[in-house]
Amino acid sequence: MSDLLERLRGRGWRITSQRRVVVEVLDGDHVHLTAEEVHSRAALRLPEISRATVYNTLGELVSLGEVMEVCTDGRAKRYDPNARQPHQHLICSECGTIRDVHPAGDPLGDLPATERFGFTVSGVEVTYRGLCPSCARPLG
Amino acid sequence: MSDLLERLRGRGWRITSQRRVVVEVLDGDHVHLTAEEVHSRAALRLPEISRATVYNTLGELVSLGEVMEVCTDGRAKRYDPNARQPHQHLICSECGTIRDVHPAGDPLGDLPATERFGFTVSGVEVTYRGLCPSCARPLG
DNA sequence: TTAGTTGCAAAGGCTTTGCACGCGC
DNA sequence: GCGCGTGCAAAGCCTTTGCAACTAA
Numbered sequence: 001m002s003d004l005l006e007r008l009r010g011r012g013w014r015i016t017s018q019r020r021v022v023v024e025v026l027d028g029d030h031v032h033l034t035a036e037e038v039h040s041r042a043a044l045r046l047p048e049i050s051r052a053t054v055y056n057t058l059g060e061l062v063s064l065g066e067v068m069e070v071c072t073d074g075r076a077k078r079y080d081p082n083a084r085q086p087h088q089h090l091i092c093s094e095c096g097t098i099r100d101v102h103p104a105g106d107p108l109g110d111l112p113a114t115e116r117f118g119f120t121v122s123g124v125e126v127t128y129r130g131l132c133p134s135c136a137r138p139l140g
Numbered sequence: 141m142s143d144l145l146e147r148l149r150g151r152g153w154r155i156t157s158q159r160r161v162v163v164e165v166l167d168g169d170h171v172h173l174t175a176e177e178v179h180s181r182a183a184l185r186l187p188e189i190s191r192a193t194v195y196n197t198l199g200e201l202v203s204l205g206e207v208m209e210v211c212t213d214g215r216a217k218r219y220d221p222n223a224r225q226p227h228q229h230l231i232c233s234e235c236g237t238i239r240d241v242h243p244a245g246d247p248l249g250d251l252p253a254t255e256r257f258g259f260t261v262s263g264v265e266v267t268y269r270g271l272c273p274s275c276a277r278p279l280g
Numbered sequence: 281t282t283a284g285t286t287g288c289a290a291a292g293g294c295t296t297t298g299c300a301c302g303c304g305c
Numbered sequence: 306g307c308g309c310g311t312g313c314a315a316a317g318c319c320t321t322t323g324c325a326a327c328t329a330a
Contacts, residue, residue, distance in 0.1 A: 154328085154329055154330070155329075155330095156328080156329070174319090175319080175320080176318095176319080191319095191320085192320095192321080192322085195319095195320065195321075196321095199321095215318065215319065216318080216319060216320090217319090217320095
């Protein structure tokens with residue numbers, strides 16, 4: 001993840017303690033935090049960090065292609081640091097847990113030219129829905 | 141679409157003018173309106189219809205499986221009346237246009253058991269991103 | 281009749297904005 | 306020192322809620 005900070009510096013980012021902490025909070029696999037969650041975790045290390053800065057930083061990471069926005073059913077967007085590796089999501093309809101899963105093939109290839117209607121197709125998002133093992137297990 | 145009203149009546153829905161108008165506004169292919177858009181179009185025919193009623197009605201149509209919620213990048217959810225026929229979406233990153241497209245195969249089959257992590261997988265959403273013909277065309 | 285629906289207005293959650301101060305380079 | 310980045314607080318957008326009045330069946 002320090003690779004990420006280096007890349008960002010190379011792109012002209014000014015490295016501040018706030019940005020460093022946000023990037024650190026996002027580190028890891030299967031991380032899909034809301035902006036609010038990023039803020040509260042960042043605040044553990046940097047108590048005065050503001051929500052506005054967290055939103056700004058997340059927005060910049062997204063437009064630089066370093067982080068992906070994930071729209072689940074819920075209200076708040078989630079932020080996925082695993083943007084540089086193609087993957088898909090498996091979401092539990094009951095508890096909202098999100099797991100990264102990896103494609104068997106290239107889903108882009110599944111859209112035949114006759115179904116492209118002249119669009120230049122550049123990406124695809126795939127979200128599987130179901131029940132996680134805990135939620136599928138009968139109660140009691 | 142009157143089929144839909146009949147089905148709803150059969151499920152115990154009380155048919156009011158507000159619900160009828162919302163259902164009529166949603167009729168058609170490639171319809172992906174926001175709640176606000178549904179409200180303003182409904183208000184053309186029924187000026188006193190309230191936003192709350194539109195939200196209630198859309199929510200009920202979604203939980204009955206007659207309409208699908210679509211989360212695009214933007215803030216507001218969109219409502220797709222084409223819920224009973226499996227399909228996917230092709231979205232223009234520039235202007236936000238959404239088209240329905242139809243799968244070549246069954247995308248559910250693309251997730252091997254080894255990538256299911258014990259989840260009971262019941263559905264999948266596929267969203268292609270790209271540029272529509274108008275937005276891909278160079279300016280001037 | 282009467283339980284389900286509606287409209288209104290207020291509240292709520294998430295996100296963006298404006299501006300003065302602070303700090304990386 | 307310059308200019309970008311930050312914090313604060315207010316505003317904004319989208320959606321939900323509480324409740325009295327209304328109406329389809």
